[in-house]
Each structure stands twice: as structure tokens, then as C-alpha cells.
Amino acid sequence: AQSVTQPDIHITVSEGASLELRCNYSYGATPYLFWYVQSPGQGLQLLLKYFSGDTLVQGIKGFEAEFKRSQSSFNLRKPSVHWSDAAEYFCAVGAFRSGAGSYQLTFGKGTKLSVIP
Amino acid sequence: DTEVTQTPKHLVMGMTNKKSLKCEQHMGHRAMYWYKQKAKKPPELMFVYSYEKLSINESVPSRFSPECPNSSLLNLHLHALQPEDSALYLCASSQESGTVYNSPLHFGNGTRLTVT
Numbered sequence: 001a002q003s004v005t006q007p008d009i010h011i012t013v014s015e016g017a018s019l020e021l022r023c024n025y026s027y028g029a030t031p032y033l034f035w036y037v038q039s040p041g042q043g044l045q046l047l048l049k050y051f052s053g054d055t056l057v058q059g060i061k062g063f064e065a066e067f068k069r070s071q072s073s074f075n076l077r078k079p080s081v082h083w084s085d086a087a088e089y090f091c092a093v094g095a096f097r098s099g100a101g102s103y104q105l106t107f108g109k110g111t112k113l114s115v116i117p
Numbered sequence: 118d119t120e121v122t123q124t125p126k127h128l129v130m131g132m133t134n135k136k137s138l139k140c141e142q143h144m145g146h147r148a149m150y151w152y153k154q155k156a157k158k159p160p161e162l163m164f165v166y167s168y169e170k171l172s173i174n175e176s177v178p179s180r181f182s183p184e185c186p187n188s189s190l191l192n193l194h195l196h197a198l199q200p201e202d203s204a205l206y207l208c209a210s211s212q213e214s215g216t217v218y219n220s221p222l223h224f225g226n227g228t229r230l231t232v233t
Contacts, residue, residue: 043121
């Protein structure tokens, strides 16, 4: 069965500092991987996704993520954090559901990012 | 602004009430989803509709009844809920169900439900 682990429940960084949010996955096949962001009181917004090709993927809002198969990781990074980046970040894996004949998302538990001005 | 619209934004209901949550999208997507999100938890899949047919029901209690009148609309009918059903209910849509990479999910802002 697929699973996603986000080891950090809460991270606090200063504005302008770099950021790395960790994500580890478990999935038997080549995974579809995603990062979503959720601001307070809002729905989830897709930041970036990966399936194959270049292991460094660029997303919206200046975020990037690197896929490392050997470490089963898909960490999210940003070189300089802005106060508006404070939110909850969810890593997700798309796993095939044989009964439904479709892929569905399994989310990690999320990492809350706080930004100090 | 989100392209998936959910109404109402907030809902308070008693355990004997009947209420409905509504979701609408006009992106031409053919798959629609209901997720439940408890505080400080990730979203949990409840139902998936593909081409207006229910394709996934994650063993959700029958007090939650989904309906997809057409490809743009998705309802969640609520009856005899329990206080533990209080949560943020998120609707999402995608071009197709099952091609999660090529047609990623677009989420609404959710309905905050409180059951008293």
C-alpha cells in the first residue's frame, strides 16, 4: 500500500531564509508525486508535480522539488521565503486503485510553515 | 479566485437536521470529488464521480449521500450527522478521473461544517 511521510509537523523560518520541506513516499511502482499548499480557510492549490524526466521540477510561486528515487524522497524547496508563504504544505502520491480503475491521491499529514518577519 | 465554488462557506446543523452542500465548476471537468478534512489533518477522500457516475465510495456512512446531477454540479446531502462529522468538506474537480498527473485536482475553498 502507498504512504507518504512528512517528518516535520511545524517549521518556522525567517523571511528571506531558504526553505526545505521533507517528504518520503512508499509506493511499489513509479510514483506520481505532488506538492499542494493550503492557506488558512482555503482549499488546496497545486504547487508542482512529478512523474518522470528531469528530477528537479519547478512549480509556481518560486518553489521547486527534487525527486530522489534512492531515498524515496520528494523534498520541496524555496531559496527565499516570503511572509505570504506561511501555510500548510501537503505532499501527495498518486496511487492506482484497481477497483476503481483509476489513480487517486494519498496525502501526507502536512507541514505547517510559519514565517517570522 | 478558485474555479470550484462551494456553498455555503459555513454551516451549523443539529443532529436531526437535513442539509446539503453544493459544489459547482465550469471548467468542463468530468470528474468530481468530495474530501473531508479534520483540523490539522490531511484531506481524506470520500467519493469520486466520473462522468456523473459514482466510481469510488470510501466506505462512507450512509448519513452522507452524494449526488451528481450533471457534470458541473456535485451535492453532498447530510442527514442525522454526529458531532464527530464536524470538519471542512472540500470539493475538487479534474478533467478526468484516474489520470491524476495529466489532470490534477482543482479544489474549492470548502464548507466548514459544525454539527451540534
